[in-house]
Amino acid sequence: MVVGSRRRANPLVPRARLSGSVPYNRCGRAFLDSAEDHLCLPGFVERVSARCEDLPDEVAAHLVDAQSGLDHGLGRPAVSLTGLAYEATEDAAIEYLEKNRGFVPPKNGRAAATIAEVLKFIPRLFGGDREKEGRATMAWDFADRLRDRRNQASHPRNYPNFSDLSEVHEFL
Numbered sequence: 421m422v423v424g425s426r427r428r429a430n431p432l433v434p435r436a437r438l439s440g441s442v443p444y445n446r447c448g449r450a451f452l453d454s455a456e457d458h459l460c461l462p463g464f465v466e467r468v469s470a471r472c473e474d475l476p477d478e479v480a481a482h483l484v485d486a487q488s489g490l491d492h493g494l495g496r497p498a499v500s501l502t503g504l505a506y507e508a509t510e511d512a513a514i515e516y517l518e519k520n521r522g523f524v525p526p527k528n529g530r531a532a533a534t535i536a537e538v539l540k541f542i543p544r545l546f547g548g549d550r551e552k553e554g555r556a557t558m559a560w561d562f563a564d565r566l567r568d569r570r571n572q573a574s575h576p577r578n579y580p581n582f583s584d585l586s587e588v589h590e591f592l
Contacts (some may be wrong), residue, residue, distance in 0.1 A: 476512050479505045490589070495582030497572045502591050506563050507531070514538065519544065526547025535564045566591055 465483045468474055486501035514534065517523035523541050526533040539560050546552040569591065573582060582588060 455489045474512070476508045478508050482508065490585065495583065495585050495588045496576075498588045499566075499569050499582055499591055501564050502588075503573070506566050507570075510535070510563055517541065517545075531567055532564070535560055535567070 434572065441552075464550065465480050465487065467485065469480045482501045483557070486498045486505065486543035486582070489498040489501065507587075512530075514525060519539075526537050539557060542556045542560070543553055545556065
């Protein structure tokens with residue numbers, strides 16, 4: 421069983437440095453190319469919380485724990501905790517849609533069915549603004565992918581492992 425690799429959490433490629441240059445892996449290049457809001461920069465969770473004032477408190481707690489797991493090369497717990505953070509966010513968004521926008525969740529209450537219903541509901545939210553509609557759809561599609569990977573992390577069976585920490589970086 422592969423638990424994780426500290427090597428992959430490191431933004432440097434673990435090989436000899438040639439001609440004074442420093443080789444970076446995909447995560448390292450993304451970090452260097454990113455704006456100031458990269459998850460490897462100090463204060464990432466605080467910036468997310470400040471930007472999203474209505475975020476449930478448990479979301480920040482899960483993200484801090486997920487980031488800690490990722491810092492230690494533990495992909496599976498990081499994905500599980502990130503999934504929990506997104507689930508709490510989804511629950512808050514669904515509750516808002518029910519109270520303020522007339523959304524009716526499916527009676528079976530299963531996450532996949534609820535996400536599918538929200539995706540059908542999104543066009544009603546933005547009055548034809550295709551850009552906002554597209555962003556919201558992408559966010560819910562991402563949440564569904566993360567839900568799936570979180571389930572795989574919780575019930576490993578024959579699913580892909582979580583040794584590729586660049587995938588975990590993308591989720592976080």
